[in-house]
Amino acid sequence: MINEQQVKAAFANYTKNYNPEDPKISLKITHTYKVAENCRVIAESLKMSEEDVEIAWLIGMLHDIGRFEQIARFGTFNDAKSVDHGDFGADLLFGKGFLITDYIDVRDYDAIIETAIKHHNKYRIPENLDSRTALFANIIRDADKIDIFRVQIEEPIIGIYGVSLEDIKKERLSDAVFEQFKERKAILRELKKTHLDYYVGHFSLAFELVFPQSRKLVLEQGYLRQLMDLQVEDAKVQQRIGFIRDEINRELESIV
Ligand SMILES: [Fe+2]
Numbered sequence: 596m597i598n599e600q601q602v603k604a605a606f607a608n609y610t611k612n613y614n615p616e617d618p619k620i621s622l623k624i625t626h627t628y629k630v631a632e633n634c635r636v637i638a639e640s641l642k643m644s645e646e647d648v649e650i651a652w653l654i655g656m657l658h659d660i661g662r663f664e665q666i667a668r669f670g671t672f673n674d675a676k677s678v679d680h681g682d683f684g685a686d687l688l689f690g691k692g693f694l695i696t697d698y699i700d701v702r703d704y705d706a707i708i709e710t711a712i713k714h715h716n717k718y719r720i721p722e723n724l725d726s727r728t729a730l731f732a733n734i735i736r737d738a739d740k741i742d743i744f745r746v747q748i749e750e751p752i753i754g755i756y757g758v759s760l761e762d763i764k765k766e767r768l769s770d771a772v773f774e775q776f777k778e779r780k781a782i783l784r785e786l787k788k789t790h791l792d793y794y795v796g797h798f799s800l801a802f803e804l805v806f807p808q809s810r811k812l813v814l815e816q817g818y819l820r821q822l823m824d825l826q827v828e829d830a831k832v833q834q835r836i837g838f839i840r841d842e843i844n845r846e847l848e849s850i851v
Contacts (some may be wrong), residue, residue, distance in 0.1 A: 597649040597699055597813040602656055613663040619672070622750055624658045626742055631655030631843070633738035633812060641730075642809035648703050654735045657708070659697065659714045660684045674716070685713035696794040709792050711735050718781070737809035740800040744818035747797060756790050764827045776839050779846065791827070794837060798823060801843050810847045819843070 613620050634655035639650040645702070646659050661684030662672060669677035686696040689709045699708075711731040714720045716739075720732045752760040766789040776783050781803045784795040801819060804810050823840040827833050 596701060597653055598647055599649075599652070602653060602698050606656055608692070609660070609697070613667055619666055620663065622746065622754075623659055623733070626658055626746060629742045629745060630658060630738045632665075633741050635733050636812060637734050637737055637806050637808045640806065640811075641734075644709070647731075651705065651731060652697060654708055654711045654731060655738055657688060657695075658684065658712050658735050658739060660687055660694070660712075661732065668826060678822060679716070681716040683711050685709050688793075697712060707731050712726055715739055718783075728768065729846060733805040737804050737806055740804060741809060741816065742810050743797060743800060744822060747794070748818045748821050749761065756793065758790055763790045763794055764825070765825075767829065768792060768795060768832050773835050773839075776787075779842065794822075795839065798839060798843055801845055807830050814847055819847075833835070 610624055612782065615621055631652050632655070637649055638651035639669070642649065659680065661678070661680040661682075661791060664687060665677055665680050665683060666672060667778040672675050672680070673708060674680055679832070689705060695705065695708065707728050708731075710724065710728050712735070714732050715735045720729060720736070724732060747755070751760075752763070756763065767787065768790045770791050771786040772782055772788075772792045772795065775786060779802045782792075782799045787793050787796050795847065798819065799811060804813070823843065826837055827836065
């Protein structure tokens with residue numbers, strides 16, 4: 596039903612309009628392929644049909660399609676300062692341009708694909724989704740979170756945060772962020788004040804993973820472990836990071 600080579604060719608053809616040599620663009624292209632693979636592995640672990648595995652993979656390939664036009668139009672990946680890239684991507688695919696037709700010929704999955712992409716970046720998915728749509732939405736959300744750990748390790752920190760890791764290590768961790776870790780939930784954006792809050796805040800995504808295979812992928816890939824090896828300057832902050840690391844390790848290992 597889905598021709599992977601054709602999807603990859605259509606994606607390459609689309610992204611070539613946005614200068615794939617630009618590090619910001621190439622970061623998103625690499626991320627896309629990694630997330631699509633994560634989607635496939637998670638969907639297979641759930642014993643979904645071959646067709647559904649393909650759809651999960653396709654959602655991975657298209658989930659950040661809004662990023663390219665976002666950076667071209669607004670010069671930033673910051674949704675708060677530009678557009679919500681989940682909504683924007685869903686619009687590009689299913690709005691006027693109807694870009695989805697470049698990727699899949701049948702229209703039966705449109706509602707699922709649109710909803711999963713629209714909500715991939717939201718703090719929570721809507722409560723009223725039917726269970727099948729929620730399944731695809733949760734797969735892409737897990738797959739995306741897993742790759743955020745890789746991006747933090749493989750991409751230059753200065754490009755992501757605008758400051759060096761050396762400088763981040765000198766910062767403090769806000770009390771509110773530390774307190775929220777104890778609740779074992781993703782840290783709310785409005786609580787994050789320092790770069791270190793953002794850096795360490797990413798670790799909390801591990802609490803939100805829905806599927807056992809997702810936790811397994813995080814452990815296998817090892818990026819989160821590397822991130823959590825962070826050595827900061829202040830002993831008290833280091834102690835807090837140690838506490839956070841233990842909580843997250845418990846989370847990842849207990850449920851796999
Ligand atoms: Fe995204």
